Structure formats: C-alpha cells, structure tokens
Amino acid sequence: MSRPIARVLLDSPVPQLDRLFDYEIPAELIADAVPGVRVRVPLRSAGRMIDAYIVELGTEQDPARTLAEIDTVVSAARVLPERLHSLARRVADRAAGSASDVLRLIVPKRQVRVEKAWLAAGAEQPGEPSTDDADTTGEPSTDDADTTGDTEEARARFEPAAAVAATIAAYAGLAEVLAENERAAVEAIPQPGADGHPEWSRLLAAVGARTLADGSSAILVVPDYRDLDVLLAALEALAPGAPVARLDSRQSNPDRYRAYLRTLEDAPCIVVGNRSAVYAPVAAGLVAIWDDGDSLLAEPLAPGVHARDAALLRQEREGSVLLFAGHTRTTDVERLVEGGWIRSVTAERRVLPRVVLDSPEDLDRRGQRLPSRAFLTAREAARTGPVLLQVARPGFSPTLVCASCRAPARCRACGGPLGAAHRGATPVCAWCGRAARSWACGSCGGETVRLAASGSERTAEELGRAFPGIRVIVADGAHPVERVDARPALVVATRGAEPQAEGGYRAVVLLDGSRMLQAPELRIGESCLRWWSNAAALAAPGAPIHLVGVDGGVARALATWSQPAYARSELAERAPLRMPPAVRVAQLEGTGPGVRRALEDIAALKLPSDAVLGPIPIEGEDERERALVRFPYADGTRVAETLRAAVVAEATGRRRGRGRTARTTLSVRLDVIEPDL
Structure with missing residues (x-):
C-alpha cells in the first residue's frame, strides 16, 4: 500500500x-x-x-x-518556491556548498504577525492556481481574451514614456538587448543627471520600469545602502507608483519579511536590494547589477558566491535579461565579453570627463600632496561650488614612524601599526587598540614618533589652513555624509564615501593614488581605477578632475576613459600566470591530513601540473594548513563535486566524540578573488 x-x-x-x-x-x-x-x-x-x-x-x-x-x-506560507530551490541548488553545487546556506541568505526568519496578515490578505502564492485557471467552463476568461488594455494601462502607469525611453535610447543597442533577453555589460554615462539623479540610477530605474511595464518583475542589485537610497529616489521619479520590494539588511525583521513575502506573489514588482536580492524568488524578466567590482557584492558567508556569479547562473536557468552596469569594467565581465557570453553596450554619445594627470614629478621632495596646478584648480572651483578631494584613509594620521630612523612604528603587543587620532595624541594600535604610552623603536631605540600619513581628518585640517574662509566637510566611515549643497566647500572623502553634490562637483582632486596602488592585492590596479572613475563621475559636466602622483597604464585608462581596454590588458597579463579570472581558484583550509586527502582526490582529475599551490601552514593556527587549486572553467563541475565529497568525508569521519572538534573539518571556498597562501 x-x-x-x-x-x-x-x-x-x-x-x-x-x-x-x-x-x-x-x-x-x-x-x-x-x-x-x-x-x-x-x-x-x-x-x-x-x-x-x-x-x-x-x-x-x-x-x-x-x-x-x-x-x-x-x-x-509557501516561502520556498521551486524556482528558488532550484537556483539555490545550482549555486551551491557550483560552489561546492550547501543549498541551505544559500537559502539562509535570502529567506528571512519567520515573523508570525506579518505572515498572518499576508495570508489573510489572500495573496496568490507560487504553485496556487489563479482564479482564471480555476475557470473550467471552457469559455476564455476576459484576461485571456484581451490583455492589450492591461498592458497599455501598465505602461501608462509605470513607464513615463519620455523619461524612460530617452534614458534607454542613450545607450546604443540597449533596447534590443531588453527586447531579446540578452546579457550585456553597460558603460554608464559618467555625470550627474539633469534632474539631480546620477545617470547610473536613472539607467537602472528605466530598465526596471520598462521590464515592469512589459509584465515581468525586475531585480536591481547595488552594493550598499547609499546606492540603494539613490536608486529608490530615481525609481520614484521615473516610475512613480510602481510596486517596489526592498530587500535591505537595514530593514527591521518584520519589514524584511514583509518585502520577501511580496516577492512570492505572482504580481510583478521591482526588487531593489543588496547582494542577496539577486536570489529574490520573483519570476524575473531582468536582473541588473550595478558596479560588480565592489567588494560588498562578494558574499562573505558560506558558500561565498559573488552576486555576479549567482546572477549568471540565474540567467542561464530563466533566460531573463542580465545587465552588468558600471563606470568601469571588471576583468570578470571582460572575460565574458571576450568569450561572447555577454554583449558590450556603450553610450550613443560618449561623455568624456576632463581628466588632468599630475605626475609624480609634479610633486616636490618635501612630501607635498597637492601640486600647484591642482591647488589652483581647487581654489578657483571652490569659489563657485563644492570641490571633492578623495583620500586613501580615514582618521587623522593612520600611520606613524620613528622620528629618528623613519622605521614604521609598531605595537609591542601584536605588531600592528600605530596611528594618532589627532596631533599630539598618544599613539594607538590599529589592530588591538592598545595605547603605546612608553613606545621605543625596535630599530634604533628612539622614543618619539612623527606623522607619516594623512587621513581624512588631517587632510581637512591642512586644507582649512590653506583655504581660509571656505567650509571643509569630512566624509568617511566615522562621518557619513549623503549629500552636499551647491555652496562653496571642500569635501574630503575616503574612497567609496563620497557624497552626492547638488549639480555635481566643480572640481575633483584624487589624492594618495600612489599609496593606493601599493596595496599588496592582485586586483589593486583594477580597484583603483574603479574608485577613481566613480569619484570622477560625480563631477559636473566639464569640471576638471586631477589624478595626483600616478602614471602608467591605470592613469592613462582614467585620462582617456578607456576602462574596458584596461580590463582587457589585465586579463591578458593574468592568463599566462593562471590567476583569476583567467581560471577559477578554490581555497582549501583544514588540518594537514584533511587537506592532503582532498588534494589526493583532486590529483585523480588530471588537472594541469601547476594546478595546486601549497599546502602551507596557516600562521597563528596550530595544525591548520591552506592550499589553492587553480583549474579551467570547463573542469568546474568535476572539481566542485570532488571537493564537496572531500568535505563530506572529512565531516563524517571526524565528528565530535572521537577526540576531534568541529574546527578540524575541511572548508572549501571556490572562485576566490584574491588568492592568498
């Protein structure tokens, strides 16, 4: 039975x-x-x-x-529709992870009152027959008979034709991409919009409104809450009254659950949110991601799948339109363009910012940060409106050195760098927070320190003396500023914290470029170009943009606004070195025997001879080792299945109660952006 x-x-x-x-x-x-x-x-x-x-x-x-x-x-409440489960399963399999870990990123904790109210409202859930489907009389329903009126009404309500159509028409071939459900990389116009909304936010709002008017849901993904607020404002301007479901970590639990339940309904909507919004369980006709190079779009929780990769897997299953938009192009997206997977879309009429390169020779030997040409530009522009000065670090002086031998000042307890909160302040370690009240140099024995680097606060102090009578505004993590008005001002901001300026900045000065490029990261040139390009896009049309103390390929790419060409050159350089994104990289961590057993399983796959790097001991972690596995994209399925099997075998063979702890379990992370041994 x-x-x-x-x-x-x-x-x-x-x-x-x-x-x-x-x-x-x-x-x-x-x-x-x-x-x-x-x-x-x-x-x-x-x-x-x-x-x-x-x-x-x-x-x-x-x-x-x-x-x-x-x-x-x-x-x-049917909170796990089949399309979400299948996407989570596909994402987890590609990343050698668990489907439940993926679902934990998108399905909020249950809120009983919110759920009861939603069920009582009679919202039609996925898998339920609609009232039209329930009609078994054999007669066509009114909706089946003629949907023209409904479509036209939707367009009239959600698509102000002039604004939306004009925005889409500003990009060559974008209308065809939307009509044919293609994948595209869009180069956003780098200037503030005439209505005060940045052009990139108008672009995303326009394609979202267009998709909604066509009867499908749209998913718009942005890196952080500042971008989210800007995009929501643009949506309100271009598509007033459009149904919007906001998925944001800043929301209260009830609000987030209410928004998630809205995405379960059959009625289309525009989903706006951060990286986890890419999994929203709507029947999506469009998924658009803004600025995919931002590190905030890389998921830190297991299985650690980047929003860009999740969007690609989703588009592969659903056949929706997929857009990657930005002022720059990542090497990951450029690889897809070169392989013919996505189409490059540029503006009909390119707007080239007016970039001035102040080379290292323009700075004197006394540690000058602002060359005379940039100083004069800032002084002239500050008479008519706000001027942006981008710096590398927040705080007053994040780095101190010995006054005698210039050796970096380090904490005695942990070896971290010492910094100062203000002039004359007691040095404090940036790692452990301990105050160094009786510091002595480990190299020469000196007992005094001097300021070696200027953060946002020290830069603001120096500019206040150099530009008397002009207000100075600090914008960084400790001093968040969303917008500044059109009055004269000097805005000192760290990268990524630059506020919007009414009418755009009258000048932009990019400081500390050489210091930014010194970071020991594989993608630092790519990241710097993105930081500088996003700051340059805040300038008013025709405003001068000074890049100080930088030359070479990355400076030329900014000056000529040829970011895709820079991405191509970076990708070409990484290919012979077998570094991402030319290949995929998996990172293994665990006990020495566990890592070696996994590598033995990998060896059976007959990957290239230089595929494995390591294993080596992890500093500060007893008996733990790390290894990297580099492999072609075509071998992704085999490698992911093998590593997942190794993780399961390690977990089942080394449970608690056998003299082991959960810490001995092997962990795997695929598609590592910054490989680190």
Missing part, C-alpha cells in the same frame, strides 16, 4: 545533510503539507527536531521501509 511522503531540505549547515530526505506525511497533515512550506521534522541521529522545507511530494510503495513522520507544518 502506497504512503504519501514529502522530500524535505533540512535547514542545517552540516555538509552530509545537504540532500533531500523522505518523511512520511501523517493523515492529519496531508492537506497542509505542500511544497514550499516550513515544517519541523525529527532528526534521528541527533534525537531532536529540526526546521526544514518541503521541496516535493511523492509516494512510498515499499511497506517495509521505515520512515519518520513530519512533526509539524509551521505555516501555510
């Missing part, structure tokens, strides 16, 4: 539980146990109840097979 069963996905990070389990459905729960709902089920090995989702239903034909029963159906 057959029995009804449910195949459930357990909400557990334990790798060996990352599969569907069969549970018998008790007779009293058959009506409520439907795909997508939350349930509670017993976990036999642990003797406890665990949360889970029903993924699919089935029947068990073998009467001798013993199955545990579902304990409780938590609610009637």
Whole structure:
C-alpha cells in the first residue's frame, strides 16, 4: 500500500545533510503539507527536531521501509518556491556548498504577525492556481481574451514614456538587448543627471520600469545602502507608483519579511536590494547589477558566491535579461565579453570627463600632496561650488614612524601599526587598540614618533589652513555624509564615501593614488581605477578632475576613459600566470591530513601540473594548513563535486566524540578573488 511522503531540505549547515530526505506525511497533515512550506521534522541521529522545507511530494510503495513522520507544518506560507530551490541548488553545487546556506541568505526568519496578515490578505502564492485557471467552463476568461488594455494601462502607469525611453535610447543597442533577453555589460554615462539623479540610477530605474511595464518583475542589485537610497529616489521619479520590494539588511525583521513575502506573489514588482536580492524568488524578466567590482557584492558567508556569479547562473536557468552596469569594467565581465557570453553596450554619445594627470614629478621632495596646478584648480572651483578631494584613509594620521630612523612604528603587543587620532595624541594600535604610552623603536631605540600619513581628518585640517574662509566637510566611515549643497566647500572623502553634490562637483582632486596602488592585492590596479572613475563621475559636466602622483597604464585608462581596454590588458597579463579570472581558484583550509586527502582526490582529475599551490601552514593556527587549486572553467563541475565529497568525508569521519572538534573539518571556498597562501 502506497504512503504519501514529502522530500524535505533540512535547514542545517552540516555538509552530509545537504540532500533531500523522505518523511512520511501523517493523515492529519496531508492537506497542509505542500511544497514550499516550513515544517519541523525529527532528526534521528541527533534525537531532536529540526526546521526544514518541503521541496516535493511523492509516494512510498515499499511497506517495509521505515520512515519518520513530519512533526509539524509551521505555516501555510509557501516561502520556498521551486524556482528558488532550484537556483539555490545550482549555486551551491557550483560552489561546492550547501543549498541551505544559500537559502539562509535570502529567506528571512519567520515573523508570525506579518505572515498572518499576508495570508489573510489572500495573496496568490507560487504553485496556487489563479482564479482564471480555476475557470473550467471552457469559455476564455476576459484576461485571456484581451490583455492589450492591461498592458497599455501598465505602461501608462509605470513607464513615463519620455523619461524612460530617452534614458534607454542613450545607450546604443540597449533596447534590443531588453527586447531579446540578452546579457550585456553597460558603460554608464559618467555625470550627474539633469534632474539631480546620477545617470547610473536613472539607467537602472528605466530598465526596471520598462521590464515592469512589459509584465515581468525586475531585480536591481547595488552594493550598499547609499546606492540603494539613490536608486529608490530615481525609481520614484521615473516610475512613480510602481510596486517596489526592498530587500535591505537595514530593514527591521518584520519589514524584511514583509518585502520577501511580496516577492512570492505572482504580481510583478521591482526588487531593489543588496547582494542577496539577486536570489529574490520573483519570476524575473531582468536582473541588473550595478558596479560588480565592489567588494560588498562578494558574499562573505558560506558558500561565498559573488552576486555576479549567482546572477549568471540565474540567467542561464530563466533566460531573463542580465545587465552588468558600471563606470568601469571588471576583468570578470571582460572575460565574458571576450568569450561572447555577454554583449558590450556603450553610450550613443560618449561623455568624456576632463581628466588632468599630475605626475609624480609634479610633486616636490618635501612630501607635498597637492601640486600647484591642482591647488589652483581647487581654489578657483571652490569659489563657485563644492570641490571633492578623495583620500586613501580615514582618521587623522593612520600611520606613524620613528622620528629618528623613519622605521614604521609598531605595537609591542601584536605588531600592528600605530596611528594618532589627532596631533599630539598618544599613539594607538590599529589592530588591538592598545595605547603605546612608553613606545621605543625596535630599530634604533628612539622614543618619539612623527606623522607619516594623512587621513581624512588631517587632510581637512591642512586644507582649512590653506583655504581660509571656505567650509571643509569630512566624509568617511566615522562621518557619513549623503549629500552636499551647491555652496562653496571642500569635501574630503575616503574612497567609496563620497557624497552626492547638488549639480555635481566643480572640481575633483584624487589624492594618495600612489599609496593606493601599493596595496599588496592582485586586483589593486583594477580597484583603483574603479574608485577613481566613480569619484570622477560625480563631477559636473566639464569640471576638471586631477589624478595626483600616478602614471602608467591605470592613469592613462582614467585620462582617456578607456576602462574596458584596461580590463582587457589585465586579463591578458593574468592568463599566462593562471590567476583569476583567467581560471577559477578554490581555497582549501583544514588540518594537514584533511587537506592532503582532498588534494589526493583532486590529483585523480588530471588537472594541469601547476594546478595546486601549497599546502602551507596557516600562521597563528596550530595544525591548520591552506592550499589553492587553480583549474579551467570547463573542469568546474568535476572539481566542485570532488571537493564537496572531500568535505563530506572529512565531516563524517571526524565528528565530535572521537577526540576531534568541529574546527578540524575541511572548508572549501571556490572562485576566490584574491588568492592568498
């Protein structure tokens, strides 16, 4: 006799539980146990109840097979539609991770009151038949008979034709991309819009409104809350009244859950949010990501999948339009362009910022930071409006050196760099926070320090003396500023914290460029070009932009506004070195024996001879080692499956209670952007 069963996905990070389990459905729960709902089920090995989702239903034909029963159906809300589960499964498989870890990024914790109100409102959930589908009379419904009026009404409401059409038409070929469900990389126009909204926000708002008017949902992903606020303002201007679901970590739990429930409805909407919004369970006609090179779009939690990669996997399954937009182009996107996977879209009429290169020779030997030409430009521009000066670091003086031998001042306790909060302040370690009240140089024995670097606050102090009578505004992590008005001002901002200026900045000066380029990172040139380009895009049309103390290819790329060409050159240089994104890179960490067993399994795949780097001991962690595996994209499936099997084998063979701890478990992270041995 057959029995009804449910195949459930357990909400557990334990790798060996990352599969569907069969549970018998008790007779009293058959009506409520439907795909997508939350349930509670017993976990036999642990003797406890665990949360889970029903993924699919089935029947068990073998009467001798013993199955545990579902304990409780938590609610009637189908919070896990099939399209979200399949996306999470695909993303997890590519990253050698768990589907439950992916779902934890997007499905919020249940809020009972919000959920009850949503269910009471009668929102149509995924998988439920619509009222039109329920009509079995054989007569066509009014919606099936003629949807022209509804479409035209939607366009009239959500697509102010002049604004949206003009924005889309400003980019050659963008309309065709939207019409044909293609993938594209769009070079955003680098200047503030005439209505006060940045052109990039108008672009995303326009394509979102266009998609909504066509009867599909749109997903617009931006790096941080500042970008989110700018985009929401542009949406309100271009598509007033459009249904918007905002998925943002700043929201309260009820608001976030309410927005998530909205994305489960069949009615289309525009989803706006940060990196996890790329998984929103709408039937998406468009997924657009702004500034994919921003590190905030790289997910730090397991399985660590970048929003860009999740969007590519989603588009592959759904066939929606996929847009990567930015003032620069990452090497990851350029690889896709060169391979023919996505199409490059440029502006019909290119707007080239007026960039002036102040080479290192323009600075004197006394540590001058602002050359005379840039100083005169800033002084002249500050008479008519705000001037932006971008600096590398926040604070007063983040770096101190010995006054005698110029050796870096280090903390005695942890070896971290010492800095000063203001002139004459006691040095404080940037790592452990200890005050160095009786410091002595480890090289020469000197007991005094001097300021070696200028942060945002020290720069503001120096400019205040050099520009008397002009207000100075500091914008950094400790002093967030969203917007500045059109009055004369000097705005000193760290990279990424630059506020919007009314009418655009009358001049932009990019300081500390050489210091930024010295960071020991594989992509530092690419990152600097992105920081500088985004700052330059804040300038008013025709305003001068000075890049101070930098020459070479990255400076020329900014001056000629040829970021895609720079990305091509970077990609070409990394290919013979087998560094990302020319190849994929997996990072393994664990005990020495665990890492070596995993590498033995990898060796059986017959990858190139130089595929494995390491293993080497991890500094400061006893008995732990790290290794890197570099492999072609074509071998991605084989490598991911092998590494996932190694993780499961390590976890099942080294459980607690056998003299081991959870810390010995092997961990794997694929698609590492900055490989580190």
